[in-house]
Amino acid sequence: MVTTDEKGPLTAKKKSVIIRSCDGDEFLVSESAAVLSTSLKKILEEKEDRLIHLSDIDNKTLAMVIAYLSTHADDGLSDDLKRSFDQEFVSGKEFDVLKYLVLATDTLQVTCLCYTVAKKMADIMKNKLVEWVRREFDIQNDYTPEAEAEIRRLDAWAWDDRQLEDD
Amino acid sequence: MEMHQKSQWDALPNLALANIFSKTSITDRSHSIPFVCKSWAHAARHPHCWASMVAEDHSPIGNSAADHAFAIDSNPNRVDFVDPYDGRRSPCPHRGVASLQGLIGRADGGAAVTSVYFFPFLTSDGGIANDDAILSLIAKHCPNLKHLSFHGSHNASHEAILEVIHNCRKLELVDFSDSPYFNSVILGELSCCCPNIRGIRRNGYLEPLFSNALITGFPRLRILNISNSTVVDKDLLAIVTGFKDLCYLDVTGCHQLMCYMHIIKVASARIGKILYD
The missing domain is CATH 1.20.1280 (Monooxygenase)
Incomplete structure (x- = not known):
């Protein structure tokens, strides 16, 4: 057990942790990168265990997240470089890949990545028809016609003739 | 699976x-x-x-994108601030009020609202002005407001604006462009009630020596956008020397500036970003 007075800032020393995906593969990550995730930081503060098992993040997603964390933990990179890395990181990714990133981000709580992925998703949906969103994201319309009419009535103030894109 | x-x-x-x-x-x-x-x-x-009437764009890296948006883009005509009604004003004054009520209703009764922009659709076209009704909603329901843009509002009474200032004491960025509210009474109250003000935007007519009151009222101002205004050399000099913490200054499109290049050259050593023609 770690006593209270020994709980110094974890980033101080250059230590590493091992993170295991749900597929069983293990990744070696510097502690300074790992603590960018609020969840991992908490785990590391609570126990001395250097092996963290993430039961709901697969190999491919975990590798991407770790690459992201390592880049952002690099003090040698300027904010501008990190911003352009973020842009690059989410560009051209399939919707499914982004979905797993959203989920992983939700589990790991990484502020910057959360922002980057959410912004990307918002940009994808920008000015799109409801039908386009349902089709591209494979979402079933679970409204009855009556329920849909009702929420349109509640949001009547927001309705007007808009030009929306369907491609 | x-x-x-x-x-x-x-x-x-x-x-x-x-x-x-x-x-x-x-x-x-x-x-x-x-x-x-x-x-x-x-x-x-x-x-x-x-929380916001504009897409929340508060990047956690480096300079806050919200500040950037305020300083550079807080103009409803910019793409980032897509107006659902394409700049049209509603003939019905109740519509804008209902819109804002809808927003407040979703944002935890208004406690979560951090920024409100006077999009044209909030105000009405002809008929009875609704500016006071909108400001009163803001004052009553949005105690945590940080960013307020009056852009596009013309018909508010002093009382309604002062009510907002008295109730929204966490204000940080205020945009007075294209509105008639940039005067000594309102600025005086703003400086007394809202200690966190760090950015002000204003275009159009600026009284000569307006900078004196601004520097006295907001000595710790960090962002000042007076692009497309009637600012003159003397005020520019007062601004760059008077505001010790200024890190962003926009004076593009200020045609009454004459011999300002020297002032800007000296100021740019201290002020992080200065935009000029």
Whole structure:
């Protein structure tokens, strides 16, 4: 057990942790990168265990997240470089890949990545028809016609003739 | 396949969805997203989505993008601030009030609202002015407001504006452009009641020596955008020497500046970013 007075800032020393995906593969990550995730930081503060098992993040997603964390933990990179890395990181990714990133981000709580992925998703949906969103994201319309009419009535103030894109 | 089932787009955690929706334009947030499916509608009602009338763009890296948006883009005509009604004003004064009420209702009764922009659709075209009704809603329901743009509002009474200033004491950025409210009474109250003011924007007519009152009232101002204003050399000199913490200054399109290059050259050693013609 770690006593209270020994709980110094974890980033101080250059230590590493091992993170295991749900597929069983293990990744070696510097502690300074790992603590960018609020969840991992908490785990590391609570126990001395250097092996963290993430039961709901697969190999491919975990590798991407770790690459992201390592880049952002690099003090040698300027904010501008990190911003352009973020842009690059989410560009051209399939919707499914982004979905797993959203989920992983939700589990790991990484502020910057959360922002980057959410912004990307918002940009994808920008000015799109409801039908386009349902089709591209494979979402079933679970409204009855009556329920849909009702929420349109509640949001009547927001309705007007808009030009929306369907491609 | 449990994994597959668990991770459909309509089955993502509520907060993860709300976080995505908070980055969309107010148009998408209100016109499209709630109609996709029930779980999206549920997430779109999360107060987190309704903190701002503009797409929440507060990048956690480096300079705050919200500041950037305020300083550079807080103009409803810019793409980032897509207006659901394309600049049209409603003939019905109740419509804008109802819009803002809708926003406040979704944003935890207004406690979650951090920024309000006077889009043209909020104010009415002809008929009875609704500016006071809108400001009164803001004053009563949005105690945590940080960013307020009066851009496009012309008919508010002093009392209504002072009510906002007295009730929204966490204000940080205020945009007075294209509004007639940039005067000594309002600025005086603003400096007394809102200690966190760090950015002011104003265009159009500026009285000679306006800078004196501004420097006295807001000595710790960091962002000043007076582009397209009638600022003169003397005020520019007072500004660059008077504000010790200024890090952003925009004087583009100020045609009454004559011999300002020297002032800017000297000032740029201390002020991080100066925009000029």
